[in-house]
Amino acid sequence: MSEMTINLKIWRQKSIDDQGGFQTYQLSEVSEHMSFLEMLDVLNEKLIKEDIDPVEFDYDCREGICGSCNMVVNGSAHGPKRLTAVCQLHMRTYNDGDTIVIEPPRAAAFPVIRDLVVDRSALDRIIEVGGYVSVKTGAAPEANLIPVEQEVSNTAFDYATCIGCGACVAACPNSSAALFTGAKVAHLNSLPQGYPERKRRTIAMVDQMAKEGFGDCSNHGECEAVCPVGISISSIAEMRKSYLKAVL
Amino acid sequence: MKLDSKVPSGPLEEKWNRHLKDIKLVSPNNKRKHKVIVVGTGLAGASAAASLSELGYNVQTFCIQDSARRAHSISAQGGINAAKNYQNDGDSVWRLFYDTIKGGDYRSREANVYRLAENSNNIIDQAVAQGVPFGREYGGLLDNRSFGGAQVSRTFYSRGQTGQQLLLGAYQAMMKEVHNGKIESFTRHEMLDLVVVDGKARGIITRDLVNGTINKWEADAVVLCTGGYGNVFYLSTNAKNSNVTAAWRCHRRGAAFANPCFVQIHPTCIPVSGDYQSKLTLMSESLRNDGRVWVPRSKDDSRHPNEIPEEDRFYYLEEKYPSFGNLVPRDVASRNAKLVTDDGLGVGDSGLAVYLDFRDAIKRDGEDAIRAKYGNLFDMYQNITDENPYKQPMRIFPAVHYTMGGLWVDYNLMSNIPGLFVAGEANFSDHGANRLGASALMQGLSDGYFIIPYTIGDYIAGEDLKVVGTGHEAFSEAADKSQKQLDKLLAVKGDKTVIEFHRELGKIMWDKVGISRSKEGLESAIKEIRALREEFWQNVRVPGEANYYNKYLEFAARVADYFELAELMALDALDRDESCGCHLRDEFQTEEGEALRNDEKYSFVSAWEFLGVNGKLETKLHKEDLNFEFVELKQRSYK
Numbered sequence: 001m002s003e004m005t006i007n008l009k010i011w012r013q014k015s016i017d018d019q020g021g022f023q024t025y026q027l028s029e030v031s032e033h034m035s036f037l038e039m040l041d042v043l044n045e046k047l048i049k050e051d052i053d054p055v056e057f058d059y060d061c062r063e064g065i066c067g068s069c070n071m072v073v074n075g076s077a078h079g080p081k082r083l084t085a086v087c088q089l090h091m092r093t094y095n096d097g098d099t100i101v102i103e104p105p106r107a108a109a110f111p112v113i114r115d116l117v118v119d120r121s122a123l124d125r126i127i128e129v130g131g132y133v134s135v136k137t138g139a140a141p142e143a144n145l146i147p148v149e150q151e152v153s154n155t156a157f158d159y160a161t162c163i164g165c166g167a168c169v170a171a172c173p174n175s176s177a178a179l180f181t182g183a184k185v186a187h188l189n190s191l192p193q194g195y196p197e198r199k200r201r202t203i204a205m206v207d208q209m210a211k212e213g214f215g216d217c218s219n220h221g222e223c224e225a226v227c228p229v230g231i232s233i234s235s236i237a238e239m240r241k242s243y244l245k246a247v248l
Numbered sequence: 249m250k251l252d253s254k255v256p257s258g259p260l261e262e263k264w265n266r267h268l269k270d271i272k273l274v275s276p277n278n279k280r281k282h283k284v285i286v287v288g289t290g291l292a293g294a295s296a297a298a299s300l301s302e303l304g305y306n307v308q309t310f311c312i313q314d315s316a317r318r319a320h321s322i323s324a325q326g327g328i329n330a331a332k333n334y335q336n337d338g339d340s341v342w343r344l345f346y347d348t349i350k351g352g353d354y355r356s357r358e359a360n361v362y363r364l365a366e367n368s369n370n371i372i373d374q375a376v377a378q379g380v381p382f383g384r385e386y387g388g389l390l391d392n393r394s395f396g397g398a399q400v401s402r403t404f405y406s407r408g409q410t411g412q413q414l415l416l417g418a419y420q421a422m423m424k425e426v427h428n429g430k431i432e433s434f435t436r437h438e439m440l441d442l443v444v445v446d447g448k449a450r451g452i453i454t455r456d457l458v459n460g461t462i463n464k465w466e467a468d469a470v471v472l473c474t475g476g477y478g479n480v481f482y483l484s485t486n487a488k489n490s491n492v493t494a495a496w497r498c499h500r501r502g503a504a505f506a507n508p509c510f511v512q513i514h515p516t517c518i519p520v521s522g523d524y525q526s527k528l529t530l531m532s533e534s535l536r537n538d539g540r541v542w543v544p545r546s547k548d549d550s551r552h553p554n555e556i557p558e559e560d561r562f563y564y565l566e567e568k569y570p571s572f573g574n575l576v577p578r579d580v581a582s583r584n585a586k587l588v589t590d591d592g593l594g595v596g597d598s599g600l601a602v603y604l605d606f607r608d609a610i611k612r613d614g615e616d617a618i619r620a621k622y623g624n625l626f627d628m629y630q631n632i633t634d635e636n637p638y639k640q641p642m643r644i645f646p647a648v649h650y651t652m653g654g655l656w657v658d659y660n661l662m663s664n665i666p667g668l669f670v671a672g673e674a675n676f677s678d679h680g681a682n683r684l685g686a687s688a689l690m691q692g693l694s695d696g697y698f699i700i701p702y703t704i705g706d707y708i709a710g711e712d713l714k715v716v717g718t719g720h721e722a723f724s725e726a727a728d729k730s731q732k733q734l735d736k737l738l739a740v741k742g743d744k745t746v747i748e749f750h751r752e753l754g755k756i757m758w759d760k761v762g763i764s765r766s767k768e769g770l771e772s773a774i775k776e777i778r779a780l781r782e783e784f785w786q787n788v789r790v791p792g793e794a795n796y797y798n799k800y801l802e803f804a805a806r807v808a809d810y811f812e813l814a815e816l817m818a819l820d821a822l823d824r825d826e827s828c829g830c831h832l833r834d835e836f837q838t839e840e841g842e843a844l845r846n847d848e849k850y851s852f853v854s855a856w857e858f859l860g861v862n863g864k865l866e867t868k869l870h871k872e873d874l875n876f877e878f879v880e881l882k883q884r885s886y887k
Contacts, residue, residue, distance in 0.1 A: 015796060033521045035632075041747070042524055048745050048791045048800065056797055058314060060487040062527050063628070065412055066318045088631050113458055114797040121435065124315050128427045132420035133379045137299040137697045140370070140377035144334065147388025157381035157406060160413060164317055193379045 004030045004096040008043065010055055011103045013112050020112065022101075032092040036079065037062060037069065039091055057116040064088040064228060067163030070170065071116045072103045077167035077226040085165065085228035105170030109177070109213040120166050122212035123180060129208045130201035131184040133193050146192050159187035159238075161229045168223035168231070174215030179223035181209050182235035189242050199246035206243055249504060249857050251872045254658040255359040260345075260878045264363040267659070268702060272709035279304030282708055285452055285467040286310070287439045287494055290319035291411070291689060292672025293473030294418035295696030300471075301425035303701055308465060309422065310437045310454055312489055312802075317419040320475055320487040321692060324411025325532035325625070327393060327403035328375075328689040330368035335392050339400040341365045346879065348687060351397040351577050352652070352680020353829035353845065354881050355507070355853070357874060359659060360677050364687075367694040372404055374697055378417035382406055394537055395685040397577040397886075403686045408532055408624045414689055418696070437463070438802065439494040440730035442470065442501045442668065445722045448711070449667035453726045455734075457802065460795035462727050464718040468711075469667045469704055472498060473696065476651035476673040478511065480810045480817070481762070482754025484648035485517060485530040491806040492813050495655055495674050503663040504855035504870060506676035507653035508813065509821035512683055512830050513763050514649030515581035518632055518642075519601040528647040529632060531604070531625055533685040536574045538609035538618065539642070541565050541581070543593040543602050553595070553603055553641045564588055572886040579682045579830040579843075580886060582646035586763045587841065589645075596643045605641035646763060650688060652679040652830070653820075656855040656872070660703035661695060664855075666711070669704060671695035676853065681829025734794050737804045742787030746804045749784050753777065753807070753814055761818050766834040770822040774815055778864055781811040815865040816856055823869060826850045838883070847881050 005028040013020025027043050034042070037059055044054035060068040064085040071086055073079035078086045081093060094100065102116065110118040148156075160183070168179035185202050188194030194201070210216070217236050224233040256267045274282065282305050286297040289311040301307045311319060333339040345365035349356060372390070376382065383391040383405050392401040406413035425431040436457040443451040443464070451466040477492035478484040499505045516531045544551075545562045564584055566573045574581075585602050588594065595601050610618050615638055619626065626637050633643070654676040655663050661677065662669050672692040679687065716722075760773035784807070792798040827836040827843035828850070836844045852871040859866035 031522055031524065034524050035526070038524045038526050041526055044800075045745055045747060048789060051791075053792050054800060056799055060313060060318055060489050061320065061323045062488060063323055063529055065409065066313075066320070066322050066487060067315075068313065068318055083627075084631065088628070090632070090634075092634060117797060119458075120314055124317070124423065124433075124435075127317075127420060128423045130427075132424045133377065134424060135374070135377040135421075136302045137295070137374060137421070137701065138370075140373040143332070143373045143376040144389050146376075148384060149388050150384045150386050153381050153384045153388075156379070157413075160379075160381050160406075160416065161409060163412075164315065187381070188379050191379050191381070193377055 002032055004032070004091070004094065006030050006039065006094060007099040009099060009101045012055070012115055015114060016111050030091055032090070034091045035062065035087060036089040036091065037087050055116065056114045059087055062087045065163060067165035070105050070165040070167055072105055072170055074101050077105055077170040078228050083228060083230050085163070105166055107169045107175035107214070109175065110166060110169065122214070123164055123166060123177065125212060126177065126181055126205050126208045127184060130197070130204035131188070133188060134197060148192060152190060156187050156190045159183045159231065159235050162231050163229055165228065167226045167228060169214065171222040171226040172215065173220055173222065174218060176217045177209050177214040178217035178236045178239065179227065179231055179233065181205050182239035183231045185242055186235040186238035189238065198242055202239065202242040202246050206239065249664060249870050251504065251656065251664060251855055251870055252658060253357060253872055254660060255357060256659065260358060260362050263359050264366060271702060271706035274705045274709045276304050280306065282306065283308065283467045284469050284471060284704060285465060286471045286473060287452065288319065288473035288475060288674070289316035289419065289422065290321035290473060290475060290672060291415055291418055291692030292696040293319065293471070294415065294422045295693050296471050296473060296671055296700045297431055298418060298421035298425050299697050299701040300704065301430040307425070307431045308467070309431055309433045310439060311435055312438045312457065314435055316422060316433055316435065317416060319415060320490050321415045321689070322412045323487060324689055325408045325530065326534040327395065327405035327410045327686040328371065328414065329395070329402050329686040330372045330404060330690070331365055331402060332369055332372060334390060335401045337400045339402050343400065344368060344402065347398045348678070348684055349680065349879055350884060351684035352682050353843065353884055354680065354847070354851070354876065355828050355874065356678055356680030358876060358878055364678050364691055364694050367698045368690050370698055371690060371693045375414055375417050378421060380406065380413045380417045393534055394575065396533055396536060396575045396581070397684040405534070408622065411689060414693065418693070439474070440497060441726040442498045443722050443726050444501050444665060445716050445720060447666065449665050450716055451718065451723060453730050455730065458797055460798070462731050464723040464727055466716060466718050468708055468713045469669060471669045471671060471700060471704070472655065472674050473672045474674045476654065477813055478648045478651050480753070480814050481648040481757045482750045483520065483525060483528050483758070485514060485528050488527060493806050493809050496809040496813055498655060498663070498665070498668060499858050501665065502858070503665050503668060504656035504857055505653070505816060506656035506853050506855045507820065508817045508856065509761070509824065509831055510652035510681050510829065511648060512578055512650040512652060513582040513646045515578055515585055515646050516604060516644045517647035518629065519596055519598065519645040529628065530647070530649060531629060531642065531644060533578065535604060535622060535625060538621070539574065539604040539606050540608060541574055541602055541604055543588045543595060547592045562588070562593065569886045576886045577682060577684060582763055583832060585646050601643040601645045603641035604644045606637060607641070610638065650683055652676065652681065652683055656853065660706065661699055662703065662707060667707065669700055671700055681831055734801060734805060737788065737790045737801065737808065738794060740785065740788050740790065742789045744787050745789055746800055746807050749780065749788060750807045750810070752780055753810060756780070757814055761821055764832045764834055765821045767822065770818050773818045777811065777814045777818065784808070784811060812861055812865055816867060819865070819867065820854055820856065823854065824850055
């Protein structure tokens with residue numbers, strides 16, 4: 001098992017009122033089998049022993065599904081590996097002596113709480129205005145009453161798989177949440193269950209996105225490139241199409 | 249303490265419907281005068297919150313994550329059971345009930361389990377109506393797969409992300425109600441105490457995890473949906489922030505803790521790779537549909553697995569359990585993995601792993617078919633281990649996954665503290681001594697969508713719940729206590745980090761309160777836990793301040809609770825002089841090494857009352873007898 005020394009340059013910011021800045025740390029005995037977040041755990045254990053405040057970062061499942069982690073590593077949301085959330089990134093990706101720069105996902109709509117932890121509640125508010133099917137508990141018909149073409153169902157799943165991490169926002173030069181919003185719009189609008197509310201849903205969610213301070217999409221495609229679960233930019237086209245149909 | 253299960257009388261098939269007819273209702277005009285607090289927004293919490301709000305109650309939800317959508321239910325991979333019988337393979341509500349109660353090794357309540365099976369079909373209907381994209385057949389109808397402990401195909405799935413899709417459905421239903429102004433959702437808030445006034449649950453104390461503010465919240469009822477306590481083992485498949493604190497603080501306020509020693513160890517997880525390991529990753533049980541579990545027949549077989557010929561492979565599950573084979577229940581699969589590795593047949597660097605091999609399935613169905621079924625799981629495996637499971641067998645090993653024990657509840661899912669309801673993994677109700685695969689999602693949603701909304705009305709209609717006000721001394725006392733504990737943790741300024749303590753505690757638990765337990769081991773575990781707990785309070789080092797975002801302070805308070813829970817788990821395991829389901833006491837096994845129950849003496853739910861901690865945990869055992877009217881208790885056999 002080979003061990004490495006890694007140089008870290010990490011954004012430190014105590015609270016939203018603090019200006020923040022980069023701090024550098026050196027970490028030795030990094031195993032190639034460690035996950036990226038385990039490497040940060042080891043750093044934090046060291047910092048705590050040295051009486052330095054540990055680096056705060058969001059994480060929970062460490063399986064790439066909860067969407068909590070979302071740091072920007074060497075300029076790329078979730079780091080260098082395609083289709084991989086940063087919690088699923090392993091240190092074997094790096095070499096001895098590498099320098100790694102770690103920042104929070106930056107966007108006007110994502111205020112920094114501390115260090116790498118940001119407030120992403122704006123994404124919840126986009127869902128809140130229409131990212132659902134308005135069916136009350138108990139009011140559902142028998143599940144097999146409405147067959148859904150397998151292909152349609154699979155496509156809906158491909159959009160529904162979004163983990164809401166916000167990497168798309170961090171990567172976008174406009175800080176747009178179009179991929180996130182488009183994924184939910186495309187998921188629900190494509191299914192017969194979501195069809196009746198498609199117009200209201202699309203307009204409300206697109207409008208909310210703007211209200212929250214996210215920019216608009218100008219087809220850079222950075223969002224798709226960093227998305228850890230491979231949400232296709234076609235979701236944005238679906239959202240545009242639905243929006244036009246809804247307002248015309 | 250009086251434990252009344254309140255199971256309605258009458259035939260099993262009619263109990264729930266009769267109960268629904270009998271329970272009191274709150275009129276729509278009055279519902280809006282009542283407030284319900286829901287803590288935790290996983291499947292149980294989000295579905296309960298949405299359903300209560302739709303009925304007209306004012307609901308406040310609290311979760312520790314930055315969004316309600318990130319609760320740990322999101323990680324559930326394989327599926328959700330329902331008795332739809334879409335496969336025409338003879339499934340029925342009765343069969344799902346029977347498999348579940350048998351799978352739990354006859355340590356759960358018949359009436360609860362039957363109701364769970366009854367509700368299962370409604371859950372699928374509800375989820376589909378919400379737009380949950382379940383796997384479908386070419387004809388457009390819903391598809392099923394098989395899971396352990398059942399001989400029918402009744403598991404509905406969304407690729408390997410069923411929990412995610414069901415949770416998003418429930419979360420979206422909840423957000424709809426936030427939009428309607430009936431739910432107020434608080435994220436990054438951790439419940440630190442339950443407020444009990446005149447013997448009733450009347451509110452909670454929370455800490456705002458962003459700025460450390462301690463807040464008081466009043467309600468007419470509190471629904472706890474805060475998940476399980478598997479992280480007491482440090483390494484588990486649970487998310488890193490999953491914890492027992494909310495449930496344990498309720499226990500400290502008088503709620504009985506039931507069957508704490510019933511912990512499910514999942515057989516198919518990725519093995520530990522080093523000391524820095526922070527969690528274990530599950531590989532869905534669905535893989536056992538196509539993967540074959542084996543180890544080399546001889547101890548010192550150092551050949552690459554692909555070089556080991558058929559005759560030198562020990563397919564131990566298929567050989568021992570010909571009728572269920574690789575699809576035996578989780579406890580049986582985990583125990584057998586331990587047996588073969590104890591015998592020195594384990595594989596990999598540590599020797600603590602067995603193979604899960606897809607070679608034959610790939611030969612039979614082709615790599616594409618296997619990829620279509622399990623692609624994301626195979627990718628996850630390869631990403632973590634750097635090995636390609638299409639080309640060589642996976643290495644797997646059991647890991648702590650789910651806790652069947654939890655706060656004691658009656659048939660209405662109410663704890664022994666009136667007004668405190670407990671749903672999902674946080675309660676003990678439905679899985680007995682072992683949970684079958686694809687049953688956790690079913691239970692969380694059954695509790696949240698289809699039980700709590702009715703039973704809470706019955707409670708509220710029957711009580712005179714006057715406003716007490718958060719100025720009441722019970723609120724101030726609880727808030728002060730919460731703040732003082734955090735200040736105390738910060739003031740220790742010792743030498744050992746929270747993680748170091750937690751890891752040590754986890755090792756004691758895994759070695760002595762894990763897959764198999766013995767009287768001797770449990771007694772020594774109790775001593776070690778007590779000593780380490782003392783050391784924790786003398787020597788823990790918690791960084792930072794209380795009034796900033798401070799994850800290690802959160803951890804410290806949770807680990808403090810684990811130290812008390814750990815002792816209770818060991819005491820419970822020691823008290824239960826039998827083996828049942830996942831609880832295997834070395835002293836109580838059949839000649840073939842299967843769990844040997846003692847129905848005469850241990851056919852009860854152990855419900856522990858908290859009396860204090862003073863060097864040792866002071867606790868009192870109460871028993872709720874389990875009466876089996878409808879099923880015959882048998883030695884479980886999967887042979």
